[in-house]
Amino acid sequence: MVDFQLDEMQEMLRELAHQFAVEEIRPQAEHWDTDxxxxxxxxxxxxxxxxxxxxxxxxxxxxxxxxxxxVLVNEELAWGDPGFATAAYATALATAPIITGATEAQKQVWLRKIAEEGALASYAVTEPGAGSDVAAIATTARRDGDEYVINGSKMWITGAGYADFFFVLAKTDPDAGYRGMSGFIVEANREGVTLGKKETNMGQRCSDTRSITFDDVRVPANHLIGESESGGWMNAMQAFDLSRPNIAAHATGLARAAYEHALTYAGER
Ligand SMILES: Cc1cc2nc3c(=O)[nH]c(=O)nc-3n(C[C@H](O)[C@H](O)[C@H](O)COP(=O)(O)OP(=O)(O)OC[C@H]3O[C@@H](n4cnc5c(N)ncnc54)[C@H](O)[C@@H]3O)c2cc1C
Known part of the structure; x- marks a missing residue:
């Protein structure tokens, strides 16, 4: 049977996240959203x-x-402000396909940049013509010597305007359907990377959601996640397994906060 009893460390972590939400997030949430x-x-x-x-x-x-x-931490951050929780979680989403699919050497480079240097990253899978149906992506990555050349557009990418690098899903074999996809690390300052305008998301206006265009963007071949082509689709899906419970936790935190506000208001009016 699943035991939902929290241990002492989990209780402390939740309390730490709650205090952070009370002291650092809530006082600024309205300003972040309005402005x-x-x-x-x-x-x-x-x-x-x-x-x-x-x-x-x-x-x-x-x-x-x-x-x-x-999920305990993410529920508290979203209790503070769901926009903040979304913005803050974008990097963790991008780490997921690195954890599940990268080589040891790639993990040492890219995960350490985030954990130790505080780098920010975005997960760039969705496209103007491919949302739920990830297999429909049209972005391509063509091998050219020791490099890959990436062309295409991504849409609704959380944190894109502040990311140091992106996880990008592209087709290395466009005729092989979902089996022909591969994941790449692309630094945001590579030539040919262009960011679109910031979207205005209701209730999440502080989160930086944008399109990204890749126009003949060249990356070294060792930026291919796992350093072998294909397998990118399965890796992107496994990354969702790691990340999606946290999106549900955001919804739970937001719902809890809404209930508490409603209860307080009902007692005062
Ligand atoms: C605020 C925000 C942040 C985002 N951040 C990121 C990000 O960081 N990185 C990223 O890659 N993407 C991101 N996305 C994109 C998100 O992953 C997509 O919105 C999602 O995959 C759905 O795609 P879509 O919006 O094109 O909707 P669609 O796929 O067009 O779906 C529209 C509707 O049709 C339904 N539907 C779709 N297919 C079927 C089917 N076969 N049968 C029945 N019903 C179906 C869906 O349930 C939905 O209700 C973000 C989106 C938003 C809104």
């Missing part, structure tokens, strides 16, 4: 406090915690 301010300083503070990217293993500089610890 569409990306909460960069508070994301950095949450990272410093050990509240973000909890599933990065200790071998790569992370805390190496599990899904249960991560």
């Amino acid at each position: 569409e301010v990306y909460p960069l300083d508070t994301i950095r503070a949450a990272h410093e406090m050990g509240l973000l990217n909890l599933h990065i293993p200790e071998a790569y500089g992370g805390p190496g915690l599990g899904c249960m610890e991560e």
